[in-house]
Amino acid sequence: MSSKTRRQFLSLTAALSASCLLRPFARAQQAVPSVANAQSPPLSWERDHPARVAWSTHLLGKVTSVFPQFEPARDIEEFFPTYSGADDKMRTAMWAELIVLIAFFESAWEPCARYHESGLGNDTVTHLPVYSEGLLQLSYQDMDVYPNLPFDWEKDKSLAPTDCTRTILDPLNNISAGVEILATQIQTYQKIVLRNHFYWSTLQDPAIGKHSRAERIKMIAARWASTAPSI
Numbered sequence: 001m002s003s004k005t006r007r008q009f010l011s012l013t014a015a016l017s018a019s020c021l022l023r024p025f026a027r028a029q030q031a032v033p034s035v036a037n038a039q040s041p042p043l044s045w046e047r048d049h050p051a052r053v054a055w056s057t058h059l060l061g062k063v064t065s066v067f068p069q070f071e072p073a074r075d076i077e078e079f080f081p082t083y084s085g086a087d088d089k090m091r092t093a094m095w096a097e098l099i100v101l102i103a104f105f106e107s108a109w110e111p112c113a114r115y116h117e118s119g120l121g122n123d124t125v126t127h128l129p130v131y132s133e134g135l136l137q138l139s140y141q142d143m144d145v146y147p148n149l150p151f152d153w154e155k156d157k158s159l160a161p162t163d164c165t166r167t168i169l170d171p172l173n174n175i176s177a178g179v180e181i182l183a184t185q186i187q188t189y190q191k192i193v194l195r196n197h198f199y200w201s202t203l204q205d206p207a208i209g210k211h212s213r214a215e216r217i218k219m220i221a222a223r224w225a226s227t228a229p230s231i
Helices: 003-019 050-070 088-107 141-146 169-190 214-225
Strands: 112-117 129-134
Touching: 050 088, 050 169, 088 169, 088 214
Parallel strands: none
Antiparallel strands: 112 129
């Protein structure tokens, strides 16, 4: 995470805390309304940023398209205790919110964020040092494993590394790719939080991963779900 992104992250964390999303998890579980047939609350990154509604619309569509791949996750109720009682619309929104929270801890929701992965050598696609980029901190070499990712190095290589028009930094492209990666990981391992074979260190088992933010994500996710109105 760059210095700029780290400052943005700290500012956003303070804002989330002030808006009660970082209350203790025990309080998040109190008086949780039934979410069966409930309308889902706005995704967290929309707060004070109406332009991000377009991100949410795209994300919800992508989650819907791969929804069956998410269903095997055995630990989803650790993030959303009301998941089993929710309808498909709310479950889709829960998965979308999980991805929003991953993006928060990866990039502070800065679509042009870049981080040099100094221990990973050169990217197999660009042949340049590996960078994690965009909302979900992805790399061009991810295309070696996921060839359908919407990144185009041939188009991007003539642009400056920080040019936000690059395909990997396009927020919708980055979201699409992140959904595919998470869906494949869950389809393969049936869990969100893993000790090994994880893509994002934020989702590594906190018992062994110093960069894990899994417990914090669980706390925020449960609180978000508890705001769903009953209808």
